[in-house]
Amino acid sequence: xxxxxxxxxxxxGAGPAGIAAATAAAEHGRKVIVLDDNRxxxxxxxxxxxxxxxxxxxxxxxxxxxxxDRLQRSGATLLSGHTVFSASASGQLETLRELxxxxxxxxxxxxxxxxxxxxxxxxxxxxxxTLPGVFGVGGLQALVRxxxxxxxxxxxxxxxxxxxxxxxxxxxxxGANVVAVIEQAALSSLxxxxxxxxxxxxxxxxxxxxxxxxxxxxxxxxxxxAEAIPATDGRSLSAVRxxxxxxxxxxxxxxxxxxxxxxxxxxxxxxxGCTLQRGFVQVDEQQRTSVxxxxxxxxxxxxxxxxxxxxxxxxxxxxxxxVATASLRSRANKEQAFARGLARAFxxxxxxxxxxxxxxxxxxxxxxxxxxxxxxxxxxxxxxxTRCGMGPCQARVCGPAVEFLLGSKPSSVRQPxxxxxxxxxxxxxxxxxxxxxxxxxxxxxxxxTA
Amino acid sequence: MPxxxxxxxxxxxxxxxxxxxxxxxxxxxxxxxRISVTxxxxxxxxxxxxxxxxxxxxxxxxHQRTCQLLCEEGMTVETNR
Ligand SMILES: Cc1cc2nc3c(=O)[nH]c(=O)nc-3n(C[C@H](O)[C@H](O)[C@H](O)COP(=O)(O)OP(=O)(O)OC[C@H]3O[C@@H](n4cnc5c(N)ncnc54)[C@H](O)[C@@H]3O)c2cc1C
Ligand code: FES
Numbered sequence: 001x002x003x004x005x006x007x008x009x010x011x012x013g014a015g016p017a018g019i020a021a022a023t024a025a026a027e028h029g030r031k032v033i034v035l036d037d038n039r040x041x042x043x044x045x046x047x048x049x050x051x052x053x054x055x056x057x058x059x060x061x062x063x064x065x066x067x068x069d070r071l072q073r074s075g076a077t078l079l080s081g082h083t084v085f086s087a088s089a090s091g092q093l094e095t096l097r098e099l100x101x102x103x104x105x106x107x108x109x110x111x112x113x114x115x116x117x118x119x120x121x122x123x124x125x126x127x128x129x130t131l132p133g134v135f136g137v138g139g140l141q142a143l144v145r146x147x148x149x150x151x152x153x154x155x156x157x158x159x160x161x162x163x164x165x166x167x168x169x170x171x172x173x174x175g176a177n178v179v180a181v182i183e184q185a186a187l188s189s190l191x192x193x194x195x196x197x198x199x200x201x202x203x204x205x206x207x208x209x210x211x212x213x214x215x216x217x218x219x220x221x222x223x224x225x226a227e228a229i230p231a232t233d234g235r236s237l238s239a240v241r242x243x244x245x246x247x248x249x250x251x252x253x254x255x256x257x258x259x260x261x262x263x264x265x266x267x268x269x270x271x272x273g274c275t276l277q278r279g280f281v282q283v284d285e286q287q288r289t290s291v292x293x294x295x296x297x298x299x300x301x302x303x304x305x306x307x308x309x310x311x312x313x314x315x316x317x318x319x320x321x322x323v324a325t326a327s328l329r330s331r332a333n334k335e336q337a338f339a340r341g342l343a344r345a346f347x348x349x350x351x352x353x354x355x356x357x358x359x360x361x362x363x364x365x366x367x368x369x370x371x372x373x374x375x376x377x378x379x380x381x382x383x384x385x386t387r388c389g390m391g392p393c394q395a396r397v398c399g400p401a402v403e404f405l406l407g408s409k410p411s412s413v414r415q416p417x418x419x420x421x422x423x424x425x426x427x428x429x430x431x432x433x434x435x436x437x438x439x440x441x442x443x444x445x446x447x448x449t450a
Numbered sequence: 451m452p453x454x455x456x457x458x459x460x461x462x463x464x465x466x467x468x469x470x471x472x473x474x475x476x477x478x479x480x481x482x483x484r485i486s487v488t489x490x491x492x493x494x495x496x497x498x499x500x501x502x503x504x505x506x507x508x509x510x511x512x513h514q515r516t517c518q519l520l521c522e523e524g525m526t527v528e529t530n531r
Contacts, residue, residue, distance in 0.1 A: 037499060039520070044498070050469035050520065083499075098518070120500050132482055132493035142497030146517065147470030148477045235482065235491045364495075364503060367488040392502040392513070397495075419513075 001094075001105050001425065007033040009320045010093060010110035011076075012084050012268060015043020016306055017298025017313035018116030019067050024317025025114075026074035033108065034076055035095055037083040041068055043118050044138060045306055051147040067310075082106070085416035087113070089272050089291045096420050103424035112293045112320045115269050115281070116313060119262040119299035121163075122400045124348075125362045125370065126355040128228030129258070133237035137259035141167045144174055151175030153254040156240050158182035158225045160346045161261035162305075168214055171257075178217040180251055182242055184224040184260075185346050193345030220244075226355060228256055245351055261346050263400045264300040270413040279409075286325055287316035295319065304339030311335060353405055362405070363398040365391020370405075378408050392419045457525040472516035472527055473497070473504045483516055484530035491529075506530045 011022045014036035026032040034041075040048060046064040071078065082095035091111065097104045121136040128134065135143065137159055144150055155176045157168040164181055172178045183190075223244040231238040239252045266274075269281045275290035276282060281300045283289055289296050297312035311332040315325045356362065358371035368388040382388050382402065389395035389402070394417065403409045453468040459479040466475045473494040476483050482491035483506045494504035499518050507528040508514040516527070 037518075039518070050471070051467045098514070120498065121496060123495070123501075130486070130490055130492060132491055135494070136496050136501075139495050139497040139501075143471070143474055143477065143494060143517070146474045146497065147467055148474035236480075361486075361488075361490075364486070364492070364501065367486050367490070392505070393500060396500045 001107055004092065004107035004109045005033065006109040007031050007077075008110070009033075009112045009114060009317075010035065010108055011114045011116060012036075012087075012093075013043065013116035013118055013298070014038070014041035014078060014080065015116060015118045015298060015309065016046065016067070017118070017309035017316075018043070018114070019071050020310045020313030021114045021116055021295075021297050021317035021320075022076040022078075022313075023067070023071045023074045024314045024323075025320045026071075026076040026317075028318060028321030028323050030112075030321050032074075032076035033110075034071075034078045035082040035084055035093075035108070036078070036080050039080055041071070041078055041080060043309075047142060047145055049145040051145075083418050084268060085418045085420055087268060087272055089294065091293075096416075096418060096424055103421050105420065105424045112295065113272075114287075114313075114316045114320065115272075115274075115289070115294065115296040115300060116298045116309075116316075117265040117268055117300055119264050119303055120396065121259040122261055122263045122404075123258075123397055124159075124260050124352055124355065124401055124404060125360050126225060126227060127357050127360050128230060128237075130361050130364060131228050131230055131237055132235055133254065134228050134256045134258060137161075137163050137167045137257045139259070140255065140257040141170055144171065149174075150255070152177065154179050154252065155255045155257060156180050156182060156225070156242075156251060156253045157257045158184075158240075158242075159257075159259045159261070160184045160348065161259070162342065162346075163259065163261070165214065165219075167257065168217060169209070172214055172217070178214060179253055180242075181214065181217055181219045182223050182225060183219070183221045184349055184352065186222040186349075189347070190221060190345050193341050224349075224352060224355075225256065225258055260348060260352075261342075262299065262303045264303065266300050267394075267396075267413050267417050269294075269296055269300060271415055271417065285329055286319035287312055288319065302336055302339045303342060304335050305342075308332060308335035308339060348404060356405065362401060363388040363391065365393050365398075368398075373402065373406060382408070394418075455521060455523040457521050457523070457527060459527045460529055466521050468521075470521045472506065472508060472514075472519045472521055472525070475521050476504075476506065476516060476527065482529050 008031040009025045011018045011034040022032045022034045087093035093108045095106050168178045168181045226243045227241040229239045239250050281296040287295045287297050295316040297316040298309035318325045356370040360370045366387040368386045372386045464479045483504045492503045494517050495501045504516045505513045506516045
């Protein structure tokens with residue numbers, strides 16, 4: 001491995017929170033490096049289409065563009081394609097770069113660390129969920145943005161959360177035939193949430209636009225997918241069985257997008273030793289975690305969406321530079337309240353725990369069936385006896401599922417956080433390409449999404 | 451029109467737009483990315499690098515997360531068995 005690159009502030013994650021944090025810290029004179037595992041900055045909501053431009057979505061795109069331009073001008077260095085696989089509170093962190101020529105590990109030293117690692121979808125097991133043709137909701141959206149055409153395909157979007165309508169609208173904009181949107185939350189629990197949107201007119205408008213562009217799809221609340229039914233070839237989807245707890249019906253489709261809201265990416269924070277509170281990284285008014293010089297912003301501190309991510313990022317960046325943050329705090333707190341409303345509105349119904357059958361696979365990496373998870377007590381036993389959570393995803397998929405199904409939370413985060421090939425650790429830098437600074441020309445064409 | 455490129459997926463030539471991820475190309479080709487330990491065909495799920503279901507053999511290297519990789523002219527991709 002090469003000698004470490006040193007910086008004042010190291011930011012992990014180039015989503016809205018990380019971009020805002022890096023920009024604020026650099027604008028106030030700190031030397032900043034931002035690391036992100038994607039090919040391009042923007043995180044989840046600002047994920048660009050790598051294939052085609054879409055003029056209909058320019059409003060949020062220009063906002064993304066302005067944020068990235070400002071990051072560029074701030075003097076912060078953005079390193080894309082770096083997956084952080086280990087870190088310690090003592091100021092050192094390691095990344096993996098996977099390139100066509102091989103994998104390379106790199107080291108970084110920092111004075112302050114800002115964790116802006118975002119969130120991922122929660123997946124829950126049901127019979128047939130491992131069939132090709134069954135995707136996450138954000139997952140299918142990401143694959144479409146990466147060139148998979150859904151034109152003419154019959155798609156059911158299901159699960160829970162605000163992402164369902166947003167993605168359904170994007171899919172139908174891309175020519176898909178969205179036959180139904182199936183939301184497990186009851187209308188009665190969504191109404192208070194809708195009322196809270198009145199206090200956030202921009203969010204309400206967004207929701208109304210989504211509904212309008214989906215006029216032909218049926219929107220069902222208090223219903224959920226009970227089974228994905230394979231086609232005769234056994235390798236694709238033919239239909240989905242939907243239930244409202246009393247009645248069950250079958251809806252033919254080509255693809256199913258199913259996700260149950262979001263779970264925070266807290267693994268890196270846990271590895272460093274940051275205290276969690278109810279599953280989220282605990283932070284103070286200045287986004288400081290329990291570990292000195294380690295800050296956290298965006299979704300790992302609460303699933304609160306874009307505005308909260310931007311505000312918290314800016315607070316963390318300013319705090320690193322010793323600049324006042326009080327003026328931003330009340331707005332950030334309002335967004336946190338919105339997050340709590342979201343969590344209440346889209347709380348998972350207990351019936352979803354009844355979906356897996358004994359043979360339903362829960363751990364997709366190791367093919368561990370639900371029947372094998374019934375007896376052991378707690379994660380340590382589950383891992384030892386079944387290999388559940390021991391595969392390459394390191395329980396990022398099955399962990400939140402097992403936590404919901406059996407009430408037992410994954411206990412041990414271990415490094416490396418991602419599988420690292422041995423040769424990456426021994427490769428010398430002579431063969432590793434130099435870290436690159438993203439130049440304005442290479443990022444100014446990023447397209448608008450979300 | 452976006453520029454096109456060709457790659458081979460499980461022996462068949464597939465043409466995709468420049469900027470297409472290898473996961474998306476395998477979906478277009480109707481090929482599973484990997485076969486699970488009990489023999490089930492699998493495809494990409496999360497699209498963002500966390501589920502590891504999109505692992506395939508790319509240019510001879512197994513276990514490549516294809517949702518994080520862009521197609522390149524002349525690339526060979528096979529289902530990870
Ligand atoms: C799949 C998905 C789709 C979504 N789509 C929408 C949408 O359409 N509209 C909407 O309003 N909201 C959407 N959201 C919600 C979204 O999370 C927030 O709106 C917003 O993007 C949060 O910003 P953030 O900066 O906190 O996190 P993110 O935007 O998630 O950014 C975190 C970044 O950190 C990187 N990262 C994480 N761990 C590591 C590591 N170990 N090493 C290197 N990099 C790392 C991630 O790859 C990512 O780029 C989506 C969320 C998900 C998970
Ligand atoms: S699709 Fe999940 S890691 Fe690639």
